[in-house]
Amino acid sequence: KNQVEQSPQSLIILEGKNCTLQCNYTVSPFSNLRWYKQDTGRGPVSLTIMTFSENTKSNGRYTATLDADTKQSSLHITASQLSDSASYICVVSEASGTYKYIFGTGTRLKVLA
Amino acid sequence: EAGVAQSPRYKIIEKRQSVAFWCNPISGHATLYWYQQILGQGPKLLIQFQNNGVVDDSQLPKDRFSAERLKGVDSTLKIQPAKLEDSAVYLCASSINTNTEAFFGQGTRLTVV
Numbered sequence: 001k002n003q004v005e006q007s008p009q010s011l012i013i014l015e016g017k018n019c020t021l022q023c024n025y026t027v028s029p030f031s032n033l034r035w036y037k038q039d040t041g042r043g044p045v046s047l048t049i050m051t052f053s054e055n056t057k058s059n060g061r062y063t064a065t066l067d068a069d070t071k072q073s074s075l076h077i078t079a080s081q082l083s084d085s086a087s088y089i090c091v092v093s094e095a096s097g098t099y100k101y102i103f104g105t106g107t108r109l110k111v112l113a
Numbered sequence: 114e115a116g117v118a119q120s121p122r123y124k125i126i127e128k129r130q131s132v133a134f135w136c137n138p139i140s141g142h143a144t145l146y147w148y149q150q151i152l153g154q155g156p157k158l159l160i161q162f163q164n165n166g167v168v169d170d171s172q173l174p175k176d177r178f179s180a181e182r183l184k185g186v187d188s189t190l191k192i193q194p195a196k197l198e199d200s201a202v203y204l205c206a207s208s209i210n211t212n213t214e215a216f217f218g219q220g221t222r223l224t225v226v
Binding site: 004031034041042043044045046049089091093100101103104105106 | 157215218
C-alpha cells in the first residue's frame with residue numbers, strides 16, 4: 001500500500017534554531033517528492049520538488065534531501081523564524097498514469113520567540 | 114497571476130443539510146483536484162478532473178458527495194446530506210496537467226453541527 005509517514009508529529013523550537021523534519025514513503029512507482037508548507041487557515045504552498053535523480057534541493061532557508069534507495073526525505077530549516085510556524089507536508093507522486101499525490105499527515109512546527 | 118479561488122471561506126450547517134463549494138482554478142490549468150483535510154491530517158483526494166472529465170473519484174463518497182466541472186473550468190463540490198464527520202477543510206487545487214505542480218486554494222472550512 002502506498003504510504004507517506006512523517007515524523008515528528010509536532011515540534012517546538014526556539015527562534016534562530018535549526019530543525020529537521022523526516023519523511024518515509026513506500027510509494028511505487030515513484031515520480032517525485034514535494035515538501036509543502038501550510039499556514040493555519042491556508043492552502044499548502046510548495047517549497048521544493050525533487051525527482052528520483054536529485055539528492056538535495058534548497059529554497060532559501062529550506063533544504064530538502066532525498067534518498068531514493070532508502071525512500072527517505074528530510075526537510076532542514078536553518079535559522080528558524082516565527083513565520084516558519086506552520087504544518088509541513090511531504091507529498092509523493094505516484095507515476096502510474098494519473099500521477100496520484102500521496103500526502104503525509106504533516107509535521108506541525110511551532111517556533112517560539 | 115491570480116491563484117486558485119475558492120468560496121465560501123467558511124460554512125456552518127446542521128447535519129442532514131446540503132452545502133456546495135465553488136472553485137475557480139488558475140487560468141489554463143486542465144487538471145483540477147478536490148481534497149478533504151480533516152483537522153490534524155493530510156489532505157485526502159476526493160476527485161480529480163482533467164478538463165471536464167473525471168480521472169479519479171475512487172475516494173469520493175458517492176452516496177452523499179458529488180462534483181462537476183461542466184465547462185472544464187470552474188468546479189462545484191456538493192454534499193447532500195451532510196454528516197458530522199464531514200467537518201473539514203475542503204481544498205481545491207489545479208495544475209497545468211496531471212504531472213505538473215498543483216497550486217492550492219485557501220480552502221473552505223466546513224463545520225457540521
